Structures are given as structure tokens and as C-alpha cells.
Amino acid sequence: MRVLVQRSKNSKVTIDGKVNGKIDSGFVLFVGFTEGDNEKIIDKMIDKVINLRIFEDENEKMNKSILDVGGKILSISQFTLYANCTEGRRPSFVEAMNPNDATKLYDYFNKKMSEFIHTETGIFGADMKVEIYNDGPVTIMLDSKDICKGVK
Numbered sequence: 001m002r003v004l005v006q007r008s009k010n011s012k013v014t015i016d017g018k019v020n021g022k023i024d025s026g027f028v029l030f031v032g033f034t035e036g037d038n039e040k041i042i043d044k045m046i047d048k049v050i051n052l053r054i055f056e057d058e059n060e061k062m063n064k065s066i067l068d069v070g071g072k073i074l075s076i077s078q079f080t081l082y083a084n085c086t087e088g089r090r091p092s093f094v095e096a097m098n099p100n101d102a103t104k105l106y107d108y109f110n111k112k113m114s115e116f117i118h119t120e121t122g123i124f125g126a127d128m129k130v131e132i133y134n135d136g137p138v139t140i141m142l143d144s145k146d147i148c149k150g151v152k
Contacts, residue, residue, distance in 0.1 A: 004081060005054070007026075007138035012130075013129070014128070015128055020120075021121050023073065027072075032079050032096060034095050037144065046113055050067055053068075074122075
């Protein structure tokens with residue numbers, strides 16, 4: 001599982017001309033899955049995201065989590081996080097989980113995330129237009145192969 005975290009001042013996702021999700025201050029999360037991902041991995045990744053201290057404290061140091069600042073989440077499914085561009089000029093997506101299983105995990109991710117923090121979403125597989133007012137800019141890649149070693 002990969003989660004690209006972008007700290008945001010305000011962001012929204014539009015599908016077919018209609019706003020599907022919108023947040024003020026918080027995170028835009030691009031979420032991708034690969035074979036072997038499961039609910040235990042998702043739970044650990046959620047814990048990492050919500051406790052990631054990348055908001056500034058009173059000393060202008062990144063020392064506060066999204067929970068500390070009362071932020072919100074905009075979650076966007078993103079299979080292209082598993083693009084392999086090592087050969088040729090066209091990315092391969094064979095490392096991305098098949099859409100049926102990935103949809104179930106994305107739904108689980110959003111349901112569990114919303115237990116901790118207000119979460120807005122895109123729609124898995126839809127043609128989404130995402131507008132991000134990146135704060136900082138701060139962009140961090142989280143990969144379960146690094147964060148969830150030993151989790152099965």
C-alpha cells in the first residue's frame with residue numbers, strides 16, 4: 001500500500017462536474033494498493049497518517065498531527081502510485097492490485113479513517129478532477145513495505 005500525503009489548505013474532487021468531496025485544512029491522500037495488502041496493513045498505515053507530525057507548532061516546527069490541528073482528509077484512489085517506469089516510456093501498472101480487490105480495500109480504508117477524522121472521498125475508478133491548494137508545499141510518500149514490516 002502506498003499513500004501520498006499532501007498537506008492542504010483546501011482541496012476538492014470533482015466528478016462529472018459535481019463536487020464529490022471537499023475539505024479545508026488537512027491532508028489530501030492519494031491511496032494505492034498492491035497484491036498482498038490487507039486490513040492489518042491498512043490499519044497500520046492509518047495510524048501512521050493520522051499521527052504524522054507535519055503541521056507547525058507555535059515555534060514553526062513540524063510537530064503537530066492532523067488530529068492535533070483538527071484537520072480533515074480528502075482520500076483519492078490512485079492506482080498509478082504503482083506505476084513502474086523502469087523500462088520503455090509507457091508505465092506498467094502490473095504491480096497495482098486488481099480493481100475488484102482494490103475497491104474493497106479503498107472502501108475499508110475510508111471507513112476506518114472516518115472513525116478517527118472527518119473523511120471526504122473520490123470515487124474509485126472515476127475520472128476525477130482534483131484541485132489541491134498545497135500547504136508548504138509538504139508532500140510525503142508512505143509505503144507499507146517500509147512502514148509495515150512483519151505485518152501480514
